[in-house]
Amino acid sequence: ERLPPGSLGLPIIGQSLVFLRELKANTAEKWLEERVTKYGPVSKLSLFGKPTVFIHGKAANKFVFSSDSRAIANQQPDSFRMIIGERNVLELSGEDHKRVRDALMSFLKPECLKQYVEKMDREVRRHLELHWEGQQMVTVLPLMKTLAFDMICSLLCGIEHGSRRDDLSTCVKLLVDGMWSVPLNFPFTRYYRGLRASARLQNMLKDLVREKRVELEQEGVSSHQDLISCLVSIRGQDNGESLSEDEIVHNVVAVMFAGQETTATLITFIIRVLANEPAIYAGVVQEQEEIAKGKVPGELLTWEDIAKMKYTWKVALETLRMVPPVFGGFRKTLKDIEYGGFIIPKGWQIFWATRMTHMDGGIFEEPSKFDPTRFENQASVPSYCFIPFGGGPRICPGYEFAKIETLVAIHNLVTRFTWKLCCNDDGFSWIPTPVPPKGLPIEIMPKKTLRI
Numbered sequence: 460e461r462l463p464p465g466s467l468g469l470p471i472i473g474q475s476l477v478f479l480r481e482l483k484a485n486t487a488e489k490w491l492e493e494r495v496t497k498y499g500p501v502s503k504l505s506l507f508g509k510p511t512v513f514i515h516g517k518a519a520n521k522f523v524f525s526s527d528s529r530a531i532a533n534q535q536p537d538s539f540r541m542i543i544g545e546r547n548v549l550e551l552s553g554e555d556h557k558r559v560r561d562a563l564m565s566f567l568k569p570e571c572l573k574q575y576v577e578k579m580d581r582e583v584r585r586h587l588e589l590h591w592e593g594q595q596m597v598t599v600l601p602l603m604k605t606l607a608f609d610m611i612c613s614l615l616c617g618i619e620h621g622s623r624r625d626d627l628s629t630c631v632k633l634l635v636d637g638m639w640s641v642p643l644n645f646p647f648t649r650y651y652r653g654l655r656a657s658a659r660l661q662n663m664l665k666d667l668v669r670e671k672r673v674e675l676e677q678e679g680v681s682s683h684q685d686l687i688s689c690l691v692s693i694r695g696q697d698n699g700e701s702l703s704e705d706e707i708v709h710n711v712v713a714v715m716f717a718g719q720e721t722t723a724t725l726i727t728f729i730i731r732v733l734a735n736e737p738a739i740y741a742g743v744v745q746e747q748e749e750i751a752k753g754k755v756p757g758e759l760l761t762w763e764d765i766a767k768m769k770y771t772w773k774v775a776l777e778t779l780r781m782v783p784p785v786f787g788g789f790r791k792t793l794k795d796i797e798y799g800g801f802i803i804p805k806g807w808q809i810f811w812a813t814r815m816t817h818m819d820g821g822i823f824e825e826p827s828k829f830d831p832t833r834f835e836n837q838a839s840v841p842s843y844c845f846i847p848f849g850g851g852p853r854i855c856p857g858y859e860f861a862k863i864e865t866l867v868a869i870h871n872l873v874t875r876f877t878w879k880l881c882c883n884d885d886g887f888s889w890i891p892t893p894v895p896p897k898g899l900p901i902e903i904m905p906k907k908t909l910r911i
């Protein structure tokens with residue numbers, strides 16, 4: 460009798476279809492806000508076949524991100540586990556989660572990634588030469604997805620351009636498509652195609668893992684040359700426990716999924732902000748041209764240059780506040796839990812949403828105003844209130860990777876091109892990451908470059 464207020468709706472379907480429709484129309488937050496007005500910050504509903512409690516606010520975020528992992532575990536839709544593989548970090552909890560996560564972090568930590576800024580710069584330049592130069596109009600979002608995928612292939616998998624990368628790209632597209640579909644496993648459904656693509660991708664990755672093992676043993680290459688090599692050579696704390704082949708493969712698939720659309724979305728929306736906000740654009744161009752001026756032609760960006768891009772990163776943070784690539788997420792209760800005066804029964808889902816906190820006027824003054832100075836002093840942003848990367852032990856491990864990739868991309872874009880929006884509609888839909896109208900077509904003009 461102490462269940463939160465609200466209705467579980469129709470059996471199985473619950474509120475899922477309404478929620479997906481509201482996401483697409485970008486009115487899901489309004490819909491959730493109406494729930495908060497009607498029921499308060501804790502309410503029950505049913506999403507994706509499971510009884511769910513939606514919780515909102517700073518205290519709710521703290522509860523989700525910092526609760527004991529014996530009480531709350533991560534929860535992904537079943538289709539995620541089937542397609543990514545059950546040993547992926549998003550599925551694991553407790554010690555298992557920590558072990559696999561630590562392994563990922565041994566490559567994704569800043570001390571390791573700082574060696575790879577030049578490599579990322581090379582990928583961005585190649586991308587611009589291939590897809591932007593000589594064009595008058597480009598559609599930003601699909602191109603940024605290509606760039607983000609190339610970055611993952613190059614840095615995380617150590618796969619160079621060529622047919623192998625193209626095959627992987629085809630599989631990943633089908634796989635992601637399948638993850639966001641109704642899990643009906645019949646021939647020709649999106650889910651079925653996603654499962655088949657995942658099997659092919661995993662086989663390709665298994666071959667790659669074996670090749671890396673040989674390279675590491677016979678050729679003595681660095682175990683930190685890419686994420687796969689790093690995972691292959693990892694040993695547990697007692698220097699004995701390595702990751703199984705399945706664990707390596709499932710986690711590389713997880714990273715391919717988690718790191719592509721998220722970063723692509725962020726860069727796309729920064730490009731839109733820069734076209735819409737002349738003062739912000741001027742600040743970014745000034746910072747980036749200053750860095751370009753200090754380089755000789757052909758010189759690639761370094762970690763020290765990234766450290767100078769402070770204003771540009773504040774613009775990125777403010778973009779993440781207003782358009783967070785991840786709408787929210789789910790957890791599941793492992794026992795009955797008391798929260799906000801209510802009981803959340805064992806086995807229920809907990810649903811948290813990112814942007815509602817980001818657009819809360821009580822936390823961020825004038826939340827609809829784009830203002831990067833909010834991040835002048837990051838310590839002044841209250842904890843658990845800026846959550847585009849989540850928080851606590853599951854906070855996004857790709858933060859630094861996404862940061863370097865974004866800064867390197869924006870540096871090259873603003874020093875080489877100017878652009879105008881072809882479509883002045885400033886909205887976006889969640890499908891399921893934010894998508895600007897028509898994928899953001901822009902007209903581009905080459906700039907007299909300061910460095911080649």
Ligand code: HEM
Pocket residue numbers: 524533548549560567713714717718719721722725783784785788846847848849850852853854855856857858860861
């Ligand atoms: C702007 C870009 C990105 C955003 C906004 C983002 C956001 C997030 C969010 C919200 C979570 C869930 C946190 C939670 O449930 O508490 C997450 C988890 C994760 N992200 Fe990212 N992400 C980004 C880029 C990346 C990149 C580039 C990678 C890989 C290189 C990555 C890998 C992961 C992984 C593996 C997890 C699961 C972590 C775990 O469960 O322990 N992400 N990310």
